[in-house]
Amino acid sequence: DTEVTQTPKHLVMGMTNKKSLKCEQHMGHRAMYWYKQKAKKPPELMFVYSYEKLSINESVPSRFSPECPNSSLLNLHLHALQPEDSALYLCASSQVNGQGGNSEQFFGPGTRLTVL
Amino acid sequence: RKEVEQDPGPFNVPEGATVAFNCTYSNSASQSFFWYRQDCRKEPKLLMSVYSSGNEDGRFTAQLNRASQYISLLIRDSKLSDSATYLCAVNSVNQGGKLIFGQGTELSVKP
Numbered sequence: 001d002t003e004v005t006q007t008p009k010h011l012v013m014g015m016t017n018k019k020s021l022k023c024e025q026h027m028g029h030r031a032m033y034w035y036k037q038k039a040k041k042p043p044e045l046m047f048v049y050s051y052e053k054l055s056i057n058e059s060v061p062s063r064f065s066p067e068c069p070n071s072s073l074l075n076l077h078l079h080a081l082q083p084e085d086s087a088l089y090l091c092a093s094s095q096v097n098g099q100g101g102n103s104e105q106f107f108g109p110g111t112r113l114t115v116l
Numbered sequence: 117r118k119e120v121e122q123d124p125g126p127f128n129v130p131e132g133a134t135v136a137f138n139c140t141y142s143n144s145a146s147q148s149f150f151w152y153r154q155d156c157r158k159e160p161k162l163l164m165s166v167y168s169s170g171n172e173d174g175r176f177t178a179q180l181n182r183a184s185q186y187i188s189l190l191i192r193d194s195k196l197s198d199s200a201t202y203l204c205a206v207n208s209v210n211q212g213g214k215l216i217f218g219q220g221t222e223l224s225v226k227p
Contacts, residue, residue: 031213033213033215042218042219042220043160045214045215048214056213088157094213104150104165105150105162105205105213105215106162107159109159110158110159
């Protein structure tokens, strides 16, 4: 089952709201990722978790807070976002190949976020 | 210079045409290479991993040239359903799991 699920599909929030994005995979992958994608642009990496530990933070503002409760789940907590944070937020997962890199990443369908 | 560069297109081709995409990368430590397909308002879907020996899957052929630091994707006998954006992605051994994407090339196959 090569499936990554994400909820919610769509989210509209105000700048003072707190919300969370959720991601789940059951492929036994030990690396999970958050990406942000704006229209007509490629996905941009935000965070990488490897073996449930944060391994990469691409200098993301603290209003985005990732959490990896276990090897299957990944959350992204949102607080005090700005309208320019409106984008498609993609979760992905992969195996860790033990050579410093990772294998193919499989993406979830994304959460389309609008910040008013 | 961007780490991974792709011609953004768009490529407009008739059904049945052969179309080739190229992607260059600047980090010689790059280790893994992929082609993804992304339909409008959908997530990227893995199309092919790219191996040193080249690989083929039906109408799709991917090749890697380490000396010149580029990867290519060839689509033969293109179908209307091939219309999408094609993204190359590169992973370097010294960057953990970080995938660097090219800008994507938009393909439109017309009847």
